[in-house]
Amino acid sequence: MRVPLSWLNEYVTITLGVDELAERLTMAGLEVSAIERIGVAGAELPWARDTVLIGAILEVRPHPNADRLVLADVDYGAATPHTVVTGAPNLFAYRGLGRLAEPPKSVFAREGAELYDGHAAGRVKVRLRGRPVRGVMSDAMLCSEKELGLSDDHAGILFLPADAPVGMPLVDYLGETVIEIDVLPNTARALSIVGVAREVAALTGAAFRPPLPAVTAAGAPVDGRARVTVERPDLCPRFSLTLVEGVTIGPAPFWMQRRLTLAGMRPINNVVDISNYVMLELGQPSHTFDADRVADRHLIVRCADDGEQLTTLDGRTHALTPDRLLVCDPAGPLALAGVMGGASSEVSDSTTCLLVEAALWEPTTIRRTAAQLRLRSEASRRFERGIDPAAPPLAQCRLLELLAQYAGGTAAHGMIDLVAQPWQAPTIILTPTEVTRLLGITLTPAAIAGYLQPLGFGCTVGDDAVQVQVPSARHDVGLAADLCEEIARMVGFDHIPLTTLSDALPEQIANPVLELEQRTRDLLVGSGIDEAITYSLTSMAEVARLAPHQADAAGYLRLANPLSSEREYLRRSLLPTLLTALVQNMRERERTLLFEIGRVYLPRAGQTLPDEPRRLALALTGAREARSWHHAGDQALGFFDLKGIIEALLDRSNALGRARFVALRDDPRFHPGRAATLVIGAGADARTVGQFGELHPAVAERFDVPGSRILIAELELDAVIAATAPTRYRTISRVPATTQDLAVIISRDLPAEQVERTIRKYAGGMLESLTLFDVYQGPPLDVRQRSLAYRLAFRAPDRTLADADLANVRAKIIRGLAFDLQATIRA
Amino acid sequence: MSIGDDLQRLRAQAVSQLDAAHDSAALAEWKGRYLGKQGELARLSRGLGALAPAERPAAGQQFNATRSALEEALAIAEQRVKHAAQHDAFEAEALDITLPGRQPALGRLHPSTQTLRSIAAVFGEMGFQIWESPEVETDAFNFGLLNMPADHPARDMWDTFYLDTPPGSERVLLRTHTSPGQIHAMRHHAPHPIRVILPGKCYRYEQITARHEMQFHQVEGLAVGERISLADLKGTLVGFARRLYGQAVRTRFRGSYFPFTEPSVEFDIECFLCGGDGCRVCKHSGWLEILGAGMVHPNVLRNGGYDPARVSGFAFGMGPERIAMLRYGIDDIRWFFSGDERFLQQFG
Numbered sequence A: 001m002r003v004p005l006s007w008l009n010e011y012v013t014i015t016l017g018v019d020e021l022a023e024r025l026t027m028a029g030l031e032v033s034a035i036e037r038i039g040v041a042g043a044e045l046p047w048a049r050d051t052v053l054i055g056a057i058l059e060v061r062p063h064p065n066a067d068r069l070v071l072a073d074v075d076y077g078a079a080t081p082h083t084v085v086t087g088a089p090n091l092f093a094y095r096g097l098g099r100l101a102e103p104p105k106s107v108f109a110r111e112g113a114e115l116y117d118g119h120a121a122g123r124v125k126v127r128l129r130g131r132p133v134r135g136v137m138s139d140a141m142l143c144s145e146k147e148l149g150l151s152d153d154h155a156g157i158l159f160l161p162a163d164a165p166v167g168m169p170l171v172d173y174l175g176e177t178v179i180e181i182d183v184l185p186n187t188a189r190a191l192s193i194v195g196v197a198r199e200v201a202a203l204t205g206a207a208f209r210p211p212l213p214a215v216t217a218a219g220a221p222v223d224g225r226a227r228v229t230v231e232r233p234d235l236c237p238r239f240s241l242t243l244v245e246g247v248t249i250g251p252a253p254f255w256m257q258r259r260l261t262l263a264g265m266r267p268i269n270n271v272v273d274i275s276n277y278v279m280l281e282l283g284q285p286s287h288t289f290d291a292d293r294v295a296d297r298h299l300i301v302r303c304a305d306d307g308e309q310l311t312t313l314d315g316r317t318h319a320l321t322p323d324r325l326l327v328c329d330p331a332g333p334l335a336l337a338g339v340m341g342g343a344s345s346e347v348s349d350s351t352t353c354l355l356v357e358a359a360l361w362e363p364t365t366i367r368r369t370a371a372q373l374r375l376r377s378e379a380s381r382r383f384e385r386g387i388d389p390a391a392p393p394l395a396q397c398r399l400l401e402l403l404a405q406y407a408g409g410t411a412a413h414g415m416i417d418l419v420a421q422p423w424q425a426p427t428i429i430l431t432p433t434e435v436t437r438l439l440g441i442t443l444t445p446a447a448i449a450g451y452l453q454p455l456g457f458g459c460t461v462g463d464d465a466v467q468v469q470v471p472s473a474r475h476d477v478g479l480a481a482d483l484c485e486e487i488a489r490m491v492g493f494d495h496i497p498l499t500t501l502s503d504a505l506p507e508q509i510a511n512p513v514l515e516l517e518q519r520t521r522d523l524l525v526g527s528g529i530d531e532a533i534t535y536s537l538t539s540m541a542e543v544a545r546l547a548p549h550q551a552d553a554a555g556y557l558r559l560a561n562p563l564s565s566e567r568e569y570l571r572r573s574l575l576p577t578l579l580t581a582l583v584q585n586m587r588e589r590e591r592t593l594l595f596e597i598g599r600v601y602l603p604r605a606g607q608t609l610p611d612e613p614r615r616l617a618l619a620l621t622g623a624r625e626a627r628s629w630h631h632a633g634d635q636a637l638g639f640f641d642l643k644g645i646i647e648a649l650l651d652r653s654n655a656l657g658r659a660r661f662v663a664l665r666d667d668p669r670f671h672p673g674r675a676a677t678l679v680i681g682a683g684a685d686a687r688t689v690g691q692f693g694e695l696h697p698a699v700a701e702r703f704d705v706p707g708s709r710i711l712i713a714e715l716e717l718d719a720v721i722a723a724t725a726p727t728r729y730r731t732i733s734r735v736p737a738t739t740q741d742l743a744v745i746i747s748r749d750l751p752a753e754q755v756e757r758t759i760r761k762y763a764g765g766m767l768e769s770l771t772l773f774d775v776y777q778g779p780p781l782d783v784r785q786r787s788l789a790y791r792l793a794f795r796a797p798d799r800t801l802a803d804a805d806l807a808n809v810r811a812k813i814i815r816g817l818a819f820d821l822q823a824t825i826r827a
Numbered sequence B: 001m002s003i004g005d006d007l008q009r010l011r012a013q014a015v016s017q018l019d020a021a022h023d024s025a026a027l028a029e030w031k032g033r034y035l036g037k038q039g040e041l042a043r044l045s046r047g048l049g050a051l052a053p054a055e056r057p058a059a060g061q062q063f064n065a066t067r068s069a070l071e072e073a074l075a076i077a078e079q080r081v082k083h084a085a086q087h088d089a090f091e092a093e094a095l096d097i098t099l100p101g102r103q104p105a106l107g108r109l110h111p112s113t114q115t116l117r118s119i120a121a122v123f124g125e126m127g128f129q130i131w132e133s134p135e136v137e138t139d140a141f142n143f144g145l146l147n148m149p150a151d152h153p154a155r156d157m158w159d160t161f162y163l164d165t166p167p168g169s170e171r172v173l174l175r176t177h178t179s180p181g182q183i184h185a186m187r188h189h190a191p192h193p194i195r196v197i198l199p200g201k202c203y204r205y206e207q208i209t210a211r212h213e214m215q216f217h218q219v220e221g222l223a224v225g226e227r228i229s230l231a232d233l234k235g236t237l238v239g240f241a242r243r244l245y246g247q248a249v250r251t252r253f254r255g256s257y258f259p260f261t262e263p264s265v266e267f268d269i270e271c272f273l274c275g276g277d278g279c280r281v282c283k284h285s286g287w288l289e290i291l292g293a294g295m296v297h298p299n300v301l302r303n304g305g306y307d308p309a310r311v312s313g314f315a316f317g318m319g320p321e322r323i324a325m326l327r328y329g330i331d332d333i334r335w336f337f338s339g340d341e342r343f344l345q346q347f348g
């Protein structure tokens, strides 16, 4: 809401400077987002009092040496008129008419005045200096709107109304400050000049001057000459109608047009402008019908019938449905109630007789209609938020006053005012105890009343409570909490003390899942991987690029109103978006290691809401170690780097011992020989927790990075977290360990895991650790063989192991390997 | 010629030769020549037997003195040679210490995660525990139970992604704020007191620009209990701001509107980019909006299962991305969800 201060000043005396006023309003919840100064001190272009003045153009004479220039004699209040050389096209009509009977008024600028250059692109300041133009001295000018900074219009000079006082500094006549208030959904009162004035009065202690329009209803009574039928009183709590005859359509007065422009509305004609002016001033929208185009002068409020049509003022034709509320005449729809008028009964230049409607509409109906038909207007904006129930008759009086003054109309006596839902002022009992409980400040009942009364609340002060009557203008207030907000605004939020919570501390509950999620992040970061967060929304195309077999839209939650087809479905896996991010990084760098922890969204049959389990995804590519003068960077990250990260995670969760890795050959996302499924637990408790491995070359091709080795993993983080076991301390032995190396020759196809398991099986309790330190294939081994070399550490808790002990164990292991796996030992 | 003269001469010759020895081989050779079993000193000692018995003790002493002197000289020379060798070795092993070091490969946490953690740490010390709630919500939890019935004009404050659900079924949406978590937390805890923060992802139906994202994080805070007042809210938030922005940070509270709080406030800190003078980032106001807050609306308390006549509470909400953007001077929010290493590797 743009509020010109001169307008505001009609209803409250502004006692503060503009900046201070803006600050008070902002702190009280009416945020002033901008202050615009026009011509006044502090404006971008201040109009100097001594050089920018109102002048009367007494005569326009031809220029002796130039056809495209004229000489204008201007009276600006000095003893003698001043001659101005100008090329303003809109003065040429006066050329050679001699002394003008009604001298047009304009803005006269003298030497020294600072103005904008009318010919420059944009706003360039220039100082007016005298110079001869085609032989005639020019040291003054008549100004265009652009030169004054009022608009970009430089087509001609600005004409002022005939009653503009000659010699008055322009700043006193047109200088203005406009404050712009961001209107929140509950501050509908800030959508009117009078509403803002009441706030300003209450906040600054100045007196509020309520509007008191003076109406002379000289016409015959309205009764019997116009009719209203409200068929839907539930949707139309109040409908008022007046009749004005004998109006002449023309422009609105200059000052009114100026204020409308400053407030952001476009002047149209006197009747429309008066309606808009009253809406801005009082917050009550109104609608004027050409009475001669309303059948029987009978307005009917009803819902639309299916198939009815209405062409609105903007020229669009709407097919109506029964949820649209209309103002009709017996012949059909005239207007979308509270949203926009119709073309058929629009006021035109030939209109002489008006039906003036000021009504209250049920906000939801207005909101739906305006939103669904995309007809948000200044009127619908106000109706949506709710209007002072007492406003319609007041607005009617103001409308009639202005129509009589500026449209020459005669108001019919009386007003049709159908009140279906009379305003019932709520009474709220507010105690100082409640104020203390919610705000943390102590106030007496009298002090409470002292804060509320200036806002228009009726207060009856008792010994230990205040009985508060809510005025209709504050229908947004209904609870003690609402009144506390009013008190806090008046006290000033900054004057409420700072205290610490003093209620009982709620029970503090451990959140291991969250802690383990955080620890997982820390472990991955410690492993040299960067955390990414990608979009939760994806597309079937993105999913299919990685996993065509998963790109079935039926399994996904879909947005009803996606912003783009790229972000249409809720992801079921982190990998498509993370892999996209990885590939994008590959344009800039060869080595990228990313992880993401986030949710996926799995629809559940028969449930309204999906399951949102946590996942961990990894995507790695490039050299194992970044290339530097230390490392050639020629070893690529491979399957075992990824597996090692996963093993480390499991190890730190004390879950590695319960984990199994199963070769994954048939998942189209992965290289069939370089992928695994992670299983945790055994037997009936065994659970697949994720898959990982090298990306299938076909996927790399679809991502436009053919030939790149990329590693991806996705784990169910909730399951990994659930598998976490507590750490137990193991007594540290003072007895030294003894190591033995064992090179086992096995069939090439035998998984290493089986060798390890077999060694453990036969080694017994003294085996402390087992490390695979070499894997070998080649001569002298047979091509179907390979050798795995292990270092085994043995320790007994209580004694140093004797050679005989070790020889026994070693022999047992070798026999076991030979028996179970047909393995031999390499000498 | 006395033995004494011979020893004198030998000693002078040995010392001068020793001075010329510059490595351990030369020293070994010198030691053999003068102190060895077949050395010069041993050779001279064989002349002792020819001396008169009375002369022998004196001559013996001279012999011993000479041996000691030569051994001492050798020890000094060995030190000298060792130091010289070490010096050479140091020279040879000297590094260009201006070459880059071998940095351990350490990853980085996402800036949103880092900011979330700082926020959680500060509130954690004040007894606020983390509470998580779903990202996909019903219309009721995102709006209705938060005091925004259908067609409430305040719904315009949140442009919403709706899910494609069968006609006639309950409307499901991506939460536009973490506030639905308030209802979940209250329903879980009622009638006991609550102090939680609710971090998580939120979504808005908004064209993505440098300043607006369709996806972002929020941290909601909620305290419910007896005698919780606006003054407590102020104290809590000012304490938070001091922890995050320093003891001297200037703050202000101004009136605002949220449907689920009454009274409602905006909490601003003095713009640390311009020191309050006004700049582009603070829209020339000298203040930065950090979070919205207020006293939990009685209807919301009731929807959460509490009696608003008996308990009160406050709530607040802030955006980690906005806080990170201000803290680091990030000019485009779109980087946060790009997964771009050029962005990620700048933080942490």
Ligand SMILES: [Zn+2]
Residues within 6 Å of the ligand: B271, B272, B273, B274, B275, B276, B277, B278, B279, B280, B281, B282, B283, B284, B286, B287
């Ligand atoms: Zn600033």
